[in-house]
Amino acid sequence: MLGYKASLNIAVENADNTEDFRQFIEKAFNTPVNLLQSFYEACLTNSNPILHTGRLYSMWHEWNGVPYDHCILFYKEWTEDAAQWLIDMDAEFMQLLRKLPMNPKAVPPLLEYYESSDAKSLAAKLSSIKAFETIKAPMKETGSGWVPDFESRYFTEDFPFGLRFIVELAKEYRVETPKIDIVYNWGMSKI
Numbered sequence: 001m002l003g004y005k006a007s008l009n010i011a012v013e014n015a016d017n018t019e020d021f022r023q024f025i026e027k028a029f030n031t032p033v034n035l036l037q038s039f040y041e042a043c044l045t046n047s048n049p050i051l052h053t054g055r056l057y058s059m060w061h062e063w064n065g066v067p068y069d070h071c072i073l074f075y076k077e078w079t080e081d082a083a084q085w086l087i088d089m090d091a092e093f094m095q096l097l098r099k100l101p102m103n104p105k106a107v108p109p110l111l112e113y114y115e116s117s118d119a120k121s122l123a124a125k126l127s128s129i130k131a132f133e134t135i136k137a138p139m140k141e142t143g144s145g146w147v148p149d150f151e152s153r154y155f156t157e158d159f160p161f162g163l164r165f166i167v168e169l170a171k172e173y174r175v176e177t178p179k180i181d182i183v184y185n186w187g188m189s190k191i
Helices: 018-029 039-043 047-060 080-099 119-127 158-172 178-190
Strands: 008-010 033-035 139-142 145-148
Touching: 008 018, 008 039, 018 033, 047 080, 047 145, 047 158, 047 178, 080 119, 080 158, 080 178, 158 178
Parallel strands: 008 033
Antiparallel strands: 139 145
């Protein structure tokens, strides 16, 4: 566990008294709980589905099979290229949120969330988060070095479940997502 959140968000459906349920969860977790207006607000995020997948794409979309001499630190070695992919994908994601029946402000843009203004400042911010500094990229050691682990949950969960939901909603709501589509198609080709 890397830390605790100051508050939790939940969406409730098929409950007679949502406020009673919210209070029950708040008491059970001893943490303030906010009630969301829509399940979209609870299940759509620009964290793992966009942040992880964009980073993986930027690291390995041109990988030629040559092993690395070390296991890359996922956040600590964040690059401006990865930050730009993240910014571009997040902009497409924000366009989708504006089309959905939900409060679009429920999910802040990543630049706002990470208090950044561009790829350079975002890369600096992500690489400086103390709680994330030892998190390693999904890699495995071989006799000749380190290679991407395409069987890692970063691939087997974040692409076919996290990013896929966003891709399918974008198609349904006719939102163009060229960067997300590139990353999604690349990731799905690896698993």
